Structures are given as C-alpha cells and as structure tokens.
Amino acid sequence: MDLPNVSSALGILHPICITKGRNAEVWDESGRRYIDFIGGIGVLNLGHGHPAVVEAVKAQVDTLMHSAFNALPHRGYLSVVERLDQFVPVSYPLGCMLTNSGAEATENALKVARGVTGRQGVIAFDDAFHGRTLAALNLNGKVKPYKAGLGALPGPVYHLPFPSQDSGISAEQSLAALERVFDVEIAPSEVACVVVEPIQGEGGFRLLCPQFAKALREICDQHGILLICDEIQSGFGRTGKRFGFSHLGIEPDLLLLGKSIASGLPLAALVGRKELMDALPKGALGGTYSGNAVACAAALAVMDIMQDEALSAWGNAQEAAIVSAYQRWKASERFPMLGAMTGVGAMRGIVFEDTDNATGGEHLANLLAAGRDAGVLLMPSGRKRNVLRLLPPLTTEPDVMAEGLGLIEQALETLKA
Numbered sequence: 001m002d003l004p005n006v007s008s009a010l011g012i013l014h015p016i017c018i019t020k021g022r023n024a025e026v027w028d029e030s031g032r033r034y035i036d037f038i039g040g041i042g043v044l045n046l047g048h049g050h051p052a053v054v055e056a057v058k059a060q061v062d063t064l065m066h067s068a069f070n071a072l073p074h075r076g077y078l079s080v081v082e083r084l085d086q087f088v089p090v091s092y093p094l095g096c097m098l099t100n101s102g103a104e105a106t107e108n109a110l111k112v113a114r115g116v117t118g119r120q121g122v123i124a125f126d127d128a129f130h131g132r133t134l135a136a137l138n139l140n141g142k143v144k145p146y147k148a149g150l151g152a153l154p155g156p157v158y159h160l161p162f163p164s165q166d167s168g169i170s171a172e173q174s175l176a177a178l179e180r181v182f183d184v185e186i187a188p189s190e191v192a193c194v195v196v197e198p199i200q201g202e203g204g205f206r207l208l209c210p211q212f213a214k215a216l217r218e219i220c221d222q223h224g225i226l227l228i229c230d231e232i233q234s235g236f237g238r239t240g241k242r243f244g245f246s247h248l249g250i251e252p253d254l255l256l257l258g259k260s261i262a263s264g265l266p267l268a269a270l271v272g273r274k275e276l277m278d279a280l281p282k283g284a285l286g287g288t289y290s291g292n293a294v295a296c297a298a299a300l301a302v303m304d305i306m307q308d309e310a311l312s313a314w315g316n317a318q319e320a321a322i323v324s325a326y327q328r329w330k331a332s333e334r335f336p337m338l339g340a341m342t343g344v345g346a347m348r349g350i351v352f353e354d355t356d357n358a359t360g361g362e363h364l365a366n367l368l369a370a371g372r373d374a375g376v377l378l379m380p381s382g383r384k385r386n387v388l389r390l391l392p393p394l395t396t397e398p399d400v401m402a403e404g405l406g407l408i409e410q411a412l413e414t415l416k417a
Contacts, residue, residue, distance in 0.1 A: 011145070013379070014372055021048025024396040024404070026377070034372070035404040038379045039391040042201065042233040045260035046305060047393035053263045053301045060297035067293060069098070070286040076296030083303050084271055089242060090251050095277025097270050098291030102232035102258035103131025105270045106195070108285060109254050110135050110154075112270070113193035113226045115280045121191040122155065123181065123225075125162040127203030127383050130195060130230055130256075139195055141203065142383050158185050162200060163209040166342040166349075171212035178219070188223035193254075198244030201233035204382035205342045205349030205389050213248040226253040226276070232268065236260035237306050237394055239345035240315015247344055263302050267295035314394035318346040318401065322390055325405040326350060329412065336417045337363040342387065349381060350388040355417045360386030363415055370411035376404050 001015035018034075020027045024047055026036045039045065046053065060076070067074040081096035088094060099105045114120060124130070128141035138153035140146045141162070147153065158181045161167070163174035182188050194216060200206045220227045229252035234244030237260065245252060253276060258268030266289075271277070326341050326348075337360065339351030352360035352367070361384045371378045381389040392401060 013368070014377060016372070023047035023049070024393045024400050033375065035376045035392075035400060035407065037390055037392045037404055037408075038377050039393055040264055041259075041379060042238065042391050043259045043264050044391075045237050045394050046263050046302060047395045048264075050263055050301075050305065050395065052305055053298050056297045056301035057265070057294055060294050064293045066289070068288050069291045070283075074291075074293050074296075076293040076300070077291040080269075080291065080296045080299050081271075083300060084257075084269060087242065087303050087306075088255065088271060089246060092251075093274045094271045095274035097277065097285045098296070099258075099268045099270065099287060100266050100289050100292075101131070102230075102256060102268045103133040103136045104287070104290075105232070105256040105258060105268045106130045106136040106139065106230070107133055108270045109195070109228050109256055109272075110193070111284070112254065112272070112276060112280060113228065115284070116276050117192045117224065117226065119190050119192040120156065121186045122157045123178070123191060123194040124157055124159055125196055125200075125203075126159050127162055127167075127200055127206075128159075128195070128197060128230075129200075129202030130197075130232075156186065162203065162206060163212040164200075164206040165209065166204065166206035166340070171209045171215065174209075174212055175215055178216075188219075188225065191223065191225050193226040193228050194220060195228045195230060197230045197234060198248055199234040199239065199343060199347055201389070202381050204351070204387035205347055207244075207342075207344045208248060210248045213245075213250050217250045220253075228252060228254040228256065228272075230256040232256050232258040234347060236302065237311045237315070238391075239343075239347045240311055240319065240394075241345065242306065242308070242311065244344075244347075261302060262295045262298040265292075265295040265298045267292065267299055311394070315346040317398065318392065318394060318396065319348070321398070321401050321405065322346070322348050325409070329409060335412050335415065337415060338412075346394060348390050350390070351382070352386045352388065357416045360384060364388055366415055367408075367411050370414040371408060374407045374410050376407035376411070378408070 016028045018026045085094040124139040126141040130136045130139040135154040138157045160177045161169045163169045254272035339353040342349040352364040381387045
C-alpha cells in the first residue's frame, strides 16, 4: 500500500483503505466486504454508524458545531458531564472535564494528582498502555515501540508486575513488589497516584486481580495516594458492564474515559471525586476543542443506548459466542499454537504460543494476514504481539458474529504448527 504523505512512524497494520462501515461490516475502495473485529480499536462498541448516533450528530451539525467551552459554554458539554455523573457507577458526585483523546485525559489526571497531593511520584504497571503523549508515554509498561530512543521522560514513574489470572502473577507477588518500591525507590508519602487498567488493553486483555485491587485501594487510602483507573478501552460496555472496575469491587478516585464514549467522534473525559476535580486553580484545565458540540451529541446518544439490560444481553451473547468458538478450536487439537483465553465478559483475548515452526507473535501475524484474505479484520496485543484481541461491536448481529468466527477458524487452518 503506497502512503507517500503519511509518516511511516504510524505503522499501518492492514494495508487496505476502507470507505464505508455498517455495524460490524466495512467495505474497502474496491468494494470488498470485511467483518470488522477491530472496531476502531475499541471505539465502536455500538458499531459503525449506529442509527441513533448518526441522527444525533446530524441534528447537532444543523444547530451548533463548536464552541470553546472555557470561553463560551454550550449545552452539549453541560449535558454530557451531567449524564456522566449518572452513568458512572460510583457512590460520590463527579467532577468532570472533557478532552479530545484518552492520552489527554491521562495527562490531565497526572496534573490533578500532582496538584492535589503536592507529590510527583507515579506507580504504573508492566504491559500497561495509557497513551502516546510524553507524560502518558512514561506510564506505558514496555519500551518498544513507544519509549525507545526518547531519553528522560516526565516522572518519576515506577512499574509493578500486573497481577492477573491471565498473567500468572499473583496478588502477593505484586504487593511484594509494591512494598519493595516503597522501601527502595520512593517513600509512599512522595507518591501522587497509582494508574491502572482494570482490564489491560494493549497488554493482552488481562483482568486485574480483584484481591489485589482491593488491597491497592486500602494502601492508597492509608498513604493519601490517588487511585486512577484507566477505562479508556474497558469502559462503555466493553465487558458487558458499563465499566471494568465494577468487576473488581472498588471505586477509583479518578477515571480516564474515552474510545467508545462517542462512537467514533473525538471525545474523552477525566472524571472523579468532585473535591479533587475542583482543587486546581481556574484556568488550569481546558482545551480549545475539548467537548466539541458534535462529539457531545454523539456521547449523549451513546449513553441513551447503553442501558444495563442491553449491555448485559449484548455482552452475554458475545461472550458465549467467542468462548464457545475458542473451546471448540482447542478441543479439536488442530491448532497447537492456541494458548489460553484472557479477559472477562465480552472483552476477550486469545494467546498464541510458540511452536517448533514459529513464535506466538509470528503465528498471530500470519493469522491476521490470512484473516484479512478470508474477510475478517483482527488486531494483536501483548508485549510480544502474540495475543489476539477481539473487539467486535457489542451490537454485532448473531449471524455476522458466527460468520466472523468461522473466518477466524478458516484462517487458523492456514497456520503451520
């Protein structure tokens, strides 16, 4: 695919150009149809062009396209933050700010944490991903391709192993690593915040150990450290619940939201305890495009659609379809490179293991190419890019879901053990 004016640093995964999308289906410039299990990398939980979102966007374009909220407030921004206060399942009133991207939400969360606590230290996790801007970058839990060659980054940031049934790392191991950080690297009184994904996205769709999450919440409370949950990929219904932290039995102090919040329009948010969000001086938060009126209209439609009953039904159906297909593939013993299934609910990954013929990452790269040839678009994850992450829209029709899984099986049959 010839892309002479696009920076090669963008690293294109699939060398096709799409022109149209409808729910879980897309079409390229030649008119070829594909089933999309990438979903804009987690942005399209309601699919391409959900009718209610499209209608809301069209209506908004006819009335007001944009106003810079810091200078001239508009109703869309106000309505979104009011709805977020109702939509996010926490026991406290929310303070909110809207941003353009998840990385921007991360940056502002670090700003709030520093301002509130007067501290600079941050604790993050191996294999984490929180964005590509400079401070967010340092939170990421792997060097290549994100941090290599960039020198010193804003910090200090200390990384812990991510405890999960999916990673094989126990709560006790990660708590011991945290104790070591406090003993050797930085006193807890100098740590502003801990930033963690309830379910890692780029890290391989791994659910944080609930036992560890509860212990971490207690440690943060004990030392005056803010607990920040990054729900940019795991939120807005991805698991079948509104947010991933609901699987852990905790409440964070701050939440990073994005991706499916506006069904493909550029919108994200930092939300949290109101006293924290109100702590910085006036003018410390904001942005010219943040909370664009058209994106806000899309977000309001998304929250109208994402009621608990619908999310549960969609999530259960998708989980059942994916788990059943995976179990069938494993039981057949035809695909020795297939490892464990990761994740929770409808947010599922499949590990590809090394065999005599290829590494797990090579097997998955071959699967992606074979899948594309067959007509299904797939996405890798994990430190070694050996975890298939499945991100079909929650609204995918059952027959399209079955067809997509069948095409994955067809692609699996091309792999050599």
